[in-house]
Amino acid sequence: MNTPVIKVENLSKQYRIGERESYKTIREVFSKLAKVPFRRRNGSKSQSEICNSDLGTIWALKDVSFQVRQGEVVGVIGRNGAGKSTLLKSLSKITEPTRGRVELRGRVGSLLEVGTGFHPELTGHENIYLYGAILGMDRWEITKKFDEIVAFAELEKFIETPIKRYSSGMYMRLAFAVAAHLETEILLVDEVLAVGDLSFQKKCLGKMEDVSHEGRTVLFVSHNMGAVRNLCSKAIWLELGKVNCTGKVEEVISDYENIEVNEAGNIWCNPNSKEKDEIAYIEKIEIHDEVRKRRNSFLSSESIQIAFTVHVRESNPNLKLGFDLIKYGDIVFRSQQVDSPKKIKNLSVGKHLLTCEIPPDFLNNGEYLIVPQFSIHLIRGLIKEKIPVLKFRVKFDSSRSEFHFVLNERNHPGSVFPMLNWELE
Amino acid sequence: MENTADKLSIIEPKKGWIPIDFKEIWKYRELLYFLTKRDIKVRYKQTVLGGLWAIIQPVFTMIVFTIFFGRLAKVPSDGIPYPLFVYAGLLPWTYFANALTASGNSLVGSQNLITKVYFPRLIIPASASLAGLLDFFIAMLVLGVLMAYYQFLPGIGIFLFPILVGLTFMCAVGVGLWLSALNVEYRDIRYAIPFLIQLWMFVSPVIYPVSMVKEKYQWLLAINPMGGVINAYRAVILGHKPVDWTLLGISTVIIILLFISGLHYFRRMERTFADVV
Numbered sequence: 001m002n003t004p005v006i007k008v009e010n011l012s013k014q015y016r017i018g019e020r021e022s023y024k025t026i027r028e029v030f031s032k033l034a035k036v037p038f039r040r041r042n043g044s045k046s047q048s049e050i051c052n053s054d055l056g057t058i059w060a061l062k063d064v065s066f067q068v069r070q071g072e073v074v075g076v077i078g079r080n081g082a083g084k085s086t087l088l089k090s091l092s093k094i095t096e097p098t099r100g101r102v103e104l105r106g107r108v109g110s111l112l113e114v115g116t117g118f119h120p121e122l123t124g125h126e127n128i129y130l131y132g133a134i135l136g137m138d139r140w141e142i143t144k145k146f147d148e149i150v151a152f153a154e155l156e157k158f159i160e161t162p163i164k165r166y167s168s169g170m171y172m173r174l175a176f177a178v179a180a181h182l183e184t185e186i187l188l189v190d191e192v193l194a195v196g197d198l199s200f201q202k203k204c205l206g207k208m209e210d211v212s213h214e215g216r217t218v219l220f221v222s223h224n225m226g227a228v229r230n231l232c233s234k235a236i237w238l239e240l241g242k243v244n245c246t247g248k249v250e251e252v253i254s255d256y257e258n259i260e261v262n263e264a265g266n267i268w269c270n271p272n273s274k275e276k277d278e279i280a281y282i283e284k285i286e287i288h289d290e291v292r293k294r295r296n297s298f299l300s301s302e303s304i305q306i307a308f309t310v311h312v313r314e315s316n317p318n319l320k321l322g323f324d325l326i327k328y329g330d331i332v333f334r335s336q337q338v339d340s341p342k343k344i345k346n347l348s349v350g351k352h353l354l355t356c357e358i359p360p361d362f363l364n365n366g367e368y369l370i371v372p373q374f375s376i377h378l379i380r381g382l383i384k385e386k387i388p389v390l391k392f393r394v395k396f397d398s399s400r401s402e403f404h405f406v407l408n409e410r411n412h413p414g415s416v417f418p419m420l421n422w423e424l425e
Numbered sequence: 426m427e428n429t430a431d432k433l434s435i436i437e438p439k440k441g442w443i444p445i446d447f448k449e450i451w452k453y454r455e456l457l458y459f460l461t462k463r464d465i466k467v468r469y470k471q472t473v474l475g476g477l478w479a480i481i482q483p484v485f486t487m488i489v490f491t492i493f494f495g496r497l498a499k500v501p502s503d504g505i506p507y508p509l510f511v512y513a514g515l516l517p518w519t520y521f522a523n524a525l526t527a528s529g530n531s532l533v534g535s536q537n538l539i540t541k542v543y544f545p546r547l548i549i550p551a552s553a554s555l556a557g558l559l560d561f562f563i564a565m566l567v568l569g570v571l572m573a574y575y576q577f578l579p580g581i582g583i584f585l586f587p588i589l590v591g592l593t594f595m596c597a598v599g600v601g602l603w604l605s606a607l608n609v610e611y612r613d614i615r616y617a618i619p620f621l622i623q624l625w626m627f628v629s630p631v632i633y634p635v636s637m638v639k640e641k642y643q644w645l646l647a648i649n650p651m652g653g654v655i656n657a658y659r660a661v662i663l664g665h666k667p668v669d670w671t672l673l674g675i676s677t678v679i680i681i682l683l684f685i686s687g688l689h690y691f692r693r694m695e696r697t698f699a700d701v702v
Contacts, residue, residue, distance in 0.1 A: 015700065046532065089540075089699065090436065091436070092543050093436060093542070093543040094539075094540065094542070094543050094699045095696075095699045095700055096436075096438055096696035096697075097436060097437070097438050098438060099438060100437075100438075101435065101436070101437050102436035102437070103433060103434075103435055103436075104433070104434050104435075104436070105432060105433050106432050107432060108434075108543075110541075110542065110543065112541045112542070113537075113541045116537060116538060116541040116542050117537070117538050118543065119463055119467060121466070121467045121470040121471070122463065122466060122467065122470075126463075126466070129459060130459050130460075130463055133455050133456045133458075133460075134459075134544070135542070136453075136540050136544075138455060139455050162470075167563065185432075207501060291580075306564075355558065380626040
């Protein structure tokens with residue numbers, strides 16, 4: 001079908017923020033009281049009628065436009081506060097847009113929260129019907145699917161017990177089981193998969209995959225990039241209420257992760273396709289600890305590992321990969337793979353992971369920067385565009401010595417703080 | 426996939442008076458049923474007395490009123506034994522008071538639903554008012570017992586009874602719509618409701634008969650929408666007097682105005698509920 005199933009044009013939503021200020025004079029109280037039932041809201045011209053001080057407003061969504069075709073599963077990603085939930089709420093008709101227009105072709109099922117409307121005093125059986133009705137299902141539809149729902153939730157034994165007796169896992173399984181059997185043409189799902197244990201999440205994802213195979217249109221908000229990659233063909237990246245970019249899911253996610261990267265500082269993904277024409281390029285650089293967990297901050301007693309993911313297209317014995325360690329503008333040292341006692345040379349064609357370990361008890365308290373160095377010895381550099389910079393912090397491990405508690409950058413200067421050997425004769 | 430082109434829906438900001446979408450309410454009628462059922466079931470879950478509570482409230486009130494108003498204060502009762510007289514007024518009044526309290530607080534109480542699910546919000550105060558009808562019918566049983574005891578038979582006007590119930594419902598919903606919509610933004614309403622209902626009862630001919638007021642001022646009692654209605658209930662149930670059509674008429678007009686204005690105000694504020702509640 002050529003007409004889009006979801007068509008959003010310049011969708012904008014403005015919210016008032018802050019508390020209502022209390023009225024100032026009795027006269028104001030009464031004059032405003034008289035106007036109370038007729039006061040207009042949200043975005044119309046009666047700002048002057050509202051209390052004197054400006055309460056402040058924010059645009060949760062600003063001029064959001066996109067289209068979704070039938071059968072597409074679209075991921076909506078972005079930071080917290082980007083407007084993702086507001087977008088879904090607007091498409092679900094829960095909150096009215098301040099401006100803009102949305103066209104929806106088909107019934108809409110919204111899953112903004114798991115178990116909305118569940119009443120603790122009612123049994124699982126009663127809640128299935130109640131929740132199903134809240135989601136918009138017909139009674140006969142629920143009856144038809146009742147056994148399937150109970151089986152999916154694995155709650156056959158407990159279905160006649162009031163749900164206030166359920167564990168949180170059972171509660172969620174029940175809620176999701178009902179929601180999973182919604183058969184609307186359009187599904188709006190908001191991070192409901194974020195709750196629950198691993199097996200539950202797997203089940204939910206499995207069901208979502210089924211949904212996408214059935215040709216229904218899904219808008220899926222999530223922070224779980226893995227899930228988004230698996231389920232979605234397209235993605236929309238929202239930032240501060242605006243659409244940053246839309247497109248194929250892989251591209252949008254890598255752009256998104258790249259930005260996240262520069263702020264976190266401990267990972268860099270190469271966005272450049274130009275370098276992919278060179279004989280070798282760096283795909284990714286990460287800073288992590290011994291157990292491969294990415295970190296921003298390390299204790300001085302920990303070892304720090306810089307991991308480079310490199311793609312080699314043409315083997316060259318003069319390939320040099322490494323980094324400069326910088327502290328407050330001064331270079332502390334440069335280290336490259338060829339310096340290693342292990343003599344790593346002649347990288348073969350293919351993908352390699354090269355990890356450099358900065359030993360523990362070596363660095364001083366403070367912030368360090370990593371600037372990668374990649375070149376063919378004496379011939380040319382291999383990082384073409386803007387050189388990335390990663391950073392991490394080191395803190396004294398005060399358990400090392402009682403004196404570490406009072407040490408800081410001012411009273412203990414130095415780019416490095418190696419634990420050297422001292423002997424008493 | 427079937428052709429979904431005919432299921433087009435458009436979301437746009439709306440302004441001014443918004444017409445009531447009856448088709449949509451009809452589409453969601455099952456939700457109304459389930460929400461009402463939920464309210465009813467939940468009321469008496471895990472209680473020992475269960476449905477008896479529906480009787481206890483009006484019966485005990487009747488007893489206390491009989492002692493203090495009937496016997497001690499000697500309030501007249503149109504020649505009818507006071508207990509029966511006051512109960513006939515308490516029956517609709519109890520329903521009205523409970524329905525009004527329930528619907529007035531319904532929107533704020535359903536915060537979690539309003540912010541997460543879409544359905545016509547009218548269903549919420551409507552189901553709150555409907556749920557009380559069950560208690561009303563249970564309490565009617567006691568009325569039957571009292572009537573048998575005092576050997577009263579209903580008048581010919583008894584066919585009017587369902588209409589009066591409908592009017593009471595409409596009044597509860599109408600005022601409930603105003604109160605619940607106002608309550609979302611101005612939480613004062615929640616505290617005003619019990620106080621409002623208390624005073625309202627005294628203004629209505631529950632404890633005393635309309636005849637206690639001088640005839641030329643009786644129409645004032647009917648400006649209170651429940652005034653003419655309660656008076657008519659008595660006439661219809663006890664058959665001691667013909668129905669006072671003037672009073673009933675005035676009250677009916679007021680009820681209709683309250684209902685329609687309540688619907689419109691509610692619809693107008695509806696779009697802000699999820700943002701403000």
